[in-house]
Amino acid sequence: MPLAPDSRLPTPDYLLHLADNALILGHRNSEWCGHGPILEQDIAITNISLDLIGQSRYLYQYAASIMGEGATEDSLAYLRDVREFKNYLLLELPKGDWAVTVLRQYFFSQFQILQYRALQQKQDIQLSAIAEKAIKETVYHLRWSKEWVIRLGDGTEESSRRMNKAVDYLWSYTGELFMPSKFEIACAETEIGVDPATLKDEWYASVQQVFAEAALTLPSQGWTQSGGKEGVHTEHLGFILAELQFMQRAYPGNEW
């Protein structure tokens, strides 16, 4: 028997949250374009950006189709304001040095792979298809970032110092990954979305393993920064949007 339309589809908030995560980290990573430590890694990090931005496009397109009223992938990416973005705070932090960039990528890819794998098993055909496609790309991101965390953590005195500093800086932003918002709970209840709290144990176990190999100490799970999903962001997101949205704000409807 067909269900009511509102419970069959993911809510726009849920899709926007997933899309914003991919777009904001994709944009952050793209800042390395032309500035990578060596050419091959410059290409690697910008390839990861491209994958993330591609994933965000599918999610925005899907959200736009559900929202109607003239919404498009472009209006959702370019014309929403800071308080309407629902990405994790972790992803909007400045790119920092290479250690911060690769550690953040590792934390997020490790989370994203679990989230996408769970989403692929859920009831919504389109969201499951987007997840299926994205898993293949995320496997690469995960492997690449994991290798770097181990290489730097268990590398030279200087690389280890940098990686430990990155852990100190980023750790308090990881707790937010597992704090479910109302829209996630709602979509999890209808078997369309994933409650991120259910991914926590596996995420910690994987991170613990990599940290052990990287000679890094796993900090205790203490107080955590949060607010991103509710639109309460750090000051950094405004600066990203200023750059990301400038063209559409200054020249509305402008196309390539």
Add this chain to the structure above:
Amino acid sequence: MNGKRKSKGKHKIKKIQLKISKEEIWQILETVKDPEVPVLSIMDLGIVRQVEWIEGENEKGFWKITITPTYSGCPAMDMISTQIRMTLYAAGIDAFEINTILSPAWTTEWMTASGKEKLREYGIAPPHPLPAHYADQTFIDHSPVACPRCQSAHTHRISEFGSTACKALYQCDDCKEPFDYFKCH
């Protein structure tokens, strides 16, 4: 008068479309190349998943062409879609719809044997068959990738990410040539 001319034109197009068979559509699509790797057609890549004639009302129907993207962020996809459109128009076909599907997700397993051979001749090492344990490895599988120039198996990976989303960068230890490897996906 304008109206008359219009309907005449329409009639003509319809006649052409009825004459075209599915095989001919496949052949036309074979001429659409990947803009990033121009030796490969979109058929070699396995991007075209299905071609079917959809019957409409009043004898109006259209060709439904189903394609799937390689990588989510592949910038060539919009270009490929446009090229399919242009190529079909050029062949006198205008009743068609391009439909994009994401699942089942594209894999290099769909690349044709002749496509792999064309890649090698072009200087890109073709993708290996997909290993079963592929998804969970900590470090990359280092099974040797043969150099497309001298066929040596003594090669090493420079970077898992190359000049496009679908390629990794390798170097041959014998002839010293750097080369692209179309990574398995």
